[in-house]
Amino acid sequence: MPAPESPIADDVPVVRLLHKLLTDAVGMGASDLHFEPFEHFCRVRLRIDGVLRELAQPPLSLRDKLATRLKILARLDIAEKRLPQDGKMRLALAASSVDFRVSTLPTQFGEKIVLRILDTRQAALAIAELGYEPAQQEALLQAIARPHGLVLMTGPTGSGKTVSLYACLQRLNQPGVNIATAEDPVEINLPGINQVGINERSGLNFATALRAFLRQDPDVLMVGEIRDLETADIAVKASQTGHLVLSTLHTNDAPATLTRLLNMGVPAYNIAASVTLIVAQRLVRKLCRCRRPAGQRTGGYLPQGCSACNHTGYRGRTGIYQVMPVSAAMQALILAQAATADIARQARTEGVIDLRRAGLLKVLRGDTSLGEVLACT
């Protein structure tokens, strides 16, 4: 990684404006920053706690200059304006250095540039800070303490799967443990962990990375995502031969994940013998301390709005989870190729709470609002 570069190297309006926008975005806790060129105006928007909103409308005269300046900072080819590019940059902003992932997109009136702000604090979060209920956390800790087995995190994009995986890896990251990860892309560096960025174009996909890991004396493997049978097969076999394997899948809930693996073509006996725990998750916004009681009939709290939360009523996010250990009874259901509904029923019998229930617990405690939970479960 190159040394942090200050974006205020020159005292010109575009440089100063950019420095202010980036400092504001980071200070407000944004995850993404969009620079959008249109015919008669340009716009900067940012995403905070999952919600996109406008930050500024810079003068039209700076429209192309902003894009060029960002491309220089990210060491992209400034002459290439017809093809998408992606890169990274590290900037010194307000006394700390911040990493960004930068992507460009040629649109009708210039290049749209999106910055993903890589929050290294997210990668350092402990499992206890992620919002698991005590029993859920205990089940997760037990599963990752085992020397073998497949632990799966599921949910849509942006549901916090990577943060959960990183928290598990940080806990396992000890001098006596060899950990390798295959990620697409590697977002945050984890010292002590061998992280490999996937590069499909050059032939380095999840399956080839996994195969290579197995020749490198591994203990714990993390695969960014299981999206094909080949990757699923290797992950399953590795988890049955003395390795702990962590990965993610795009499914709605924990029971559906087992059926999804079956549908991908993984034999039922392999699923039953390898998967030890499945976590389904979503992110909900946390109510700001300006929240007000919703009234006795419904219970819980409603968002209000104050200067601390930018008048949104919410500040920060937390996870809601369904944590499902694969029990002997569930293994039997998998072997019988039972329907998702039957697996879900068995999970409930064993005390596994679903995402909606987990969310309602947080509503009753005033951590989030009913609206947030209903919107994502």
Ligand SMILES: [Zn+2]
């Ligand atoms: Zn507030």
